[in-house]
Amino acid sequence: xxxxxxxxxxxxxxxxxxxxxxxxxxxxxxxxxxxxxxxxxxxxxxxxxxxxxxxxxxxxxxxxxxxxxxxxxxxxxxxxxxxxxxxxxxxxxxxxxxxxxxxxxxxxxxxxxxxxxxxxxxxxxxxxxxxxxxxxxxxxxxxxxxxxxxxxxxxxxxxxxxxxxxxxxxxxxxxxxxxxxxxxxxxxxxxxxxxxxxxxxxxxxxxxxxxxxxxxxxxxxxxxxxxxxxxxxxxxxxxxxxxxxxxxxxxxxxxxxxxxxxxxxxxxxxxxxxxxxxxxxxxxxxxxxxxxxxxxxxxxxxxxxxxxxxxxxxxxxxxxxxxxxxxxxxxxxxxxxxxxxxxxxxxxxxxxxxxxxxxxxxxxxxxxxxxxxxxxxxxxxxxxxxxxxxxxxxxxxxxxxxxxxxxxxxxxxxxxxx
Numbered sequence: 001x002x003x004x005x006x007x008x009x010x011x012x013x014x015x016x017x018x019x020x021x022x023x024x025x026x027x028x029x030x031x032x033x034x035x036x037x038x039x040x041x042x043x044x045x046x047x048x049x050x051x052x053x054x055x056x057x058x059x060x061x062x063x064x065x066x067x068x069x070x071x072x073x074x075x076x077x078x079x080x081x082x083x084x085x086x087x088x089x090x091x092x093x094x095x096x097x098x099x100x101x102x103x104x105x106x107x108x109x110x111x112x113x114x115x116x117x118x119x120x121x122x123x124x125x126x127x128x129x130x131x132x133x134x135x136x137x138x139x140x141x142x143x144x145x146x147x148x149x150x151x152x153x154x155x156x157x158x159x160x161x162x163x164x165x166x167x168x169x170x171x172x173x174x175x176x177x178x179x180x181x182x183x184x185x186x187x188x189x190x191x192x193x194x195x196x197x198x199x200x201x202x203x204x205x206x207x208x209x210x211x212x213x214x215x216x217x218x219x220x221x222x223x224x225x226x227x228x229x230x231x232x233x234x235x236x237x238x239x240x241x242x243x244x245x246x247x248x249x250x251x252x253x254x255x256x257x258x259x260x261x262x263x264x265x266x267x268x269x270x271x272x273x274x275x276x277x278x279x280x281x282x283x284x285x286x287x288x289x290x291x292x293x294x295x296x297x298x299x300x301x302x303x304x305x306x307x308x309x310x311x312x313x314x315x316x317x318x319x320x321x322x323x324x325x326x327x328x329x330x331x332x333x334x335x336x337x338x339x340x341x342x343x344x345x346x347x348x349x350x351x352x353x354x355x356x357x358x359x360x361x362x363x364x365x366x367x368x369x370x371x372x373x374x375x376x377x378x379x380x381x382x383x384x385x386x387x388x389x390x391x392x393x394x395x396x397x398x399x400x401x402x403x404x405x406x407x408x409x410x411x412x413x414x415x416x417x418x
Contacts, residue, residue, distance in 0.1 A: 019041075020037075020038040020040075020041035020042075021034075021035070021038040023038075024037045024038045030328070030331065032324060032328040032329070032331045032332040032335070033331055033332065033335045034335075035332050035335075036331065036332040036333060036334065036335025036336040036338070037335050037336070037338060037339060039308070039312075039335075039336035040336060040337075040339050040340050043308070046304060046307075046308070047339075047340050049300075049304060050300070050301055050304045050305075050337065050340045050344070050395070051340050051343050051344045051347065052344070053296075053297045053300030053301055053304075053344070054297055054301060054340060054341055054343075054344025054345065054348065054391045054394050054395050055343075055344040055345070055347040055348035055351065055391065056293065056296075056297050056300075056348065057293055057294040057296070057297025057298065057344075057348065057390075057391070057394045058297075058344060058345045058347075058348025058349055058351075058352065058387060058388070058390050058391040058394065059347075059348040059349070059351040059352040059355065060289070060290050060293035060294060060297075060348075060352065061290050061293075061294060061348075061352065061387060061390055062348065062349050062351075062352025062353055062356065062379075062384075062387045062390075063352040063353075063355045063356045063359075064286040064287065064289065064290035065290075065387075066352065066353065066356030066357075066360075066378055066379065067282075067286055067356055067359070067360065068279070068282065068283045068286055069378040070356065070360045070375050070376065070378055071279055071282055072279060073374055073375045073378060074212065074375055075279060077159060077160075077161065077210060077211075077212070078159075078212070078213070079159055079269055080130070080158055080159035080160075080239045081129075081130070081155075081158065081159070081239030081240050081241050081269055082240060082241055082242045082248060082268070082269055083239075083240040083242065083248060083251060083252055083255070083266050083267070083268055083269060084237060084238070084239055084240070084266065084267055084268075084269055085111075085116065085120075085237065085238035085240070085255075085259070085264050085265070085266045085267075086236075086237060086264065086265065086267065087109070087110055087111055087236045087237070087264055110133070110234040110235060110236045111234075111236075111262040111263060111264045112262060113131065113152070113234055113235060115259075115261055115262040116131075116235075116238055116259065116262050116264065117129070117131075117153075119255060119258035119259050119262065120238065120240055120255070122258060123251060123254060123255055123258070125242050125243050125246030125247075125251045126240060126241075126242065126243070127155070127240075127241045127242055127243045128153070128154050128155025128158060128240070128241045129153045129154065129155055129238055129239065129240045129241070130151050130152065130153035130154075130155050130156040130158065130238070130239050131151065131152040131153050131223070131234075131235025131236075131237070131238050132149060132150070132151060132235055132236065132237040132238070132239065133149075133150040133151075133152075133223055133226075133233050133234060133235045133236055134147065134148065134149060134150070134236070135148045135150060135196060135226055135230065135233065136148065137194045137195060137196045137201075137219070137226075138194070138195040138196075139184060139192055139193070139194060139195075139219075140192060140193040140195075141183075141184050141185070141192075142183060142184065144217075146180070146214075146217055146218065146219055147213075147214045147217065147218045147219070148194070148196075148218070148219040148220075148221065148226065149218060149219065149220050149221070150221055150222065150223040150225065150226050150233065150235075151220065151221070151222060151223060151235075152222070152223045152235050153235075153238075155239075155241055156220075156222075158239070158241055159239075160175070160209045160210070160211060160220065161209060161210045161372040161374060162175075162207055162208070162209050163178075163208045163209060163210055163370050163372055164188060164207065164208045165188040165205075165206050165207030165208055166206055166207045167206075167207055167209075168206055168207070168220070168221055168222055169206075170222065171221075171222050171224035171225045171227075172201075172202070172203050172204060172225055173203065173204055173206045173221065173222070173225075174192075174203045174204070174205055174206065174219050174220060174221040174225070175205075175206060175207040175208070175209050175219075175220040175221070176205060176207075176208065176209070176211075176218070176219055176220070177208065177209060177210065177211040177212075177216035177217075177218065177369065178208060178216060178368060178369050178370045179215060179216030179217055179368040179369065180216060180217055180218070180219070181205070181208065182368060183217065186205060187205070188205050188206065188207060188208060189204070189205065189206075190204070190205050191203065191204050191205070192205065194219075196226055196229035196230065197229040197230055198229075199228060199229040201225065201226070201228060201229060203221065203225060208370070210369065210370070210371065210372045210375075212369065215368075216368060216369060223235065239269075240255075240266070248268045249268070252266050252267065252268055294394060297394050297398075298394050298397050298398040299398065300398070301337060301394065301395050301397075301398025301399060302398040302399070302401060302402065305333065305336070305337060305398060305399045305402045305403075306401075306402045306405075308336070308402075309333060309402045309403075309405065309406050316329065316406055316409060317409075320409075326407035326408070327407070329403070329406050329407040330403040330404065330406070330407045332406075333399055333402060333403035333406050333407075334396055334399050334400070334403050336399070337395040337396065337398070337399045338392065338395070338396075340395060341391045341392035341393075341394065341395025341396065342388075342389075342391065342392055343391075344391040344394070344395065345387070345388040345389055345390055345391020345392055345394075346388050346391070347391075348387075348388075348390075348391055349384050349387040349388045349390070349391075350384075352387065353379055353384065356378075357376050357377075360375065360376060361376060
């Protein structure tokens with residue numbers, strides 16, 4: 001009714017939230033803080049909108065950080081060692097007799113395995129190594145040759161995360177990624193026929209790994225699997241992992257001195273610059289988007305707290321008349337968003353994790369890959385708690401401006417305002 005509107009104005013319904021005021025009054029906290037903690041319960045619908053805004057910002061931050069971390073984990077799977085030994089640069093064959101120019105490019109010969117392995121194992125900082133030889137083989141049922149990585153050494157599985165099955169342990173066993181299984185309509189335990197140098201080799205699939213090289217169309221196996229077709233096949237590249245605390249620079253220097261007779265050189269592993277640039281672009285875009293969403297959430301909190309503060313300006317005047325200091329006024333206004341901030345963060349952080357897991361898993365599915373847990377589950381419980389408290393930070397930032405306005409309002413002005 002008109003008379004009720006004129007009499008009550010914008011104040012909450014009498015008695016609403018009194019239970020919260022009585023409950024917070026028992027807390028061992030300053031009275032301005034307990035008054036602020038009880039404010040959200042006087043207008044639950046309005047408080048719910050603040051919770052929604054804070055949850056939106058916390059979810060955006062959690063999702064963005066999780067997406068960047070997942071992509072970084074994917075890139076980290078491309079490295080298979082701390083130090084790499086390359087066979088050298090391709091060389092030009094001498095020009096044919098009477099020819100106008102140089103001959104075709106000739107790949108350098110693979111180094112002697114015994115010499116290289118002796119040099120690697122002789123270094124004190126060596127944790128493990130694997131030799132790599134590449135070959136293109138034909139697979140029954142596929143029209144295009146498949147890149148095959150033939151491995152040797154005691155650390156061939158380094159950098160490959162198994163999704164199911166196991167790593168190969170004997171010749172005739174292979175490990176592949178999901179795209180290969182899909183293209184050949186096979187699964188773990190099935191056999192496939194490889195053709196190399198005109199000779200057929202029957203192998204068994206013993207495991208599925210997360211491997212994005214060659215778009216997942218790559219076979220990982222022991223070097224001895226291909227030697228029946230290529231008896232002279234030798235490792236060309238060697239990936240070496242170092243013991244914790246080993247200086248890569250000093251290790252490379254000492255290893256190169258031992259590799260002089262083999263005619264090859266070792267280098268510290270260098271990250272893929274193209275992949276790094278891609279990650280930088282993605283992280284920059286997600287950071288900008290996250291800041292925009294967090295700002296929008298903070299502005300939503302600011303709008304609600306300004307409205308709440310102006311509606312309670314007469315109450316502020318009463319508090320000031322009873323001796324409430326400006327700092328206490330600020331503490332009361334900020335305390336009024338603590339509960340909503342904590343609830344919003346507690347809701348937003350799990351929602352952000354759910355979005356990150358769902359979207360990253362869908363990205364992998366569209367690309368044809370099953371993703372390992374290390375790519376999906378990138379948050380530790382302590383990190384989720386921090387993102388939950390991020391909701392409180394958003395709430396406090398949004399309440400700072402109206403809190404300052406409430407502290408500066410003169411008592412007489414507040415008392416005559418309704």
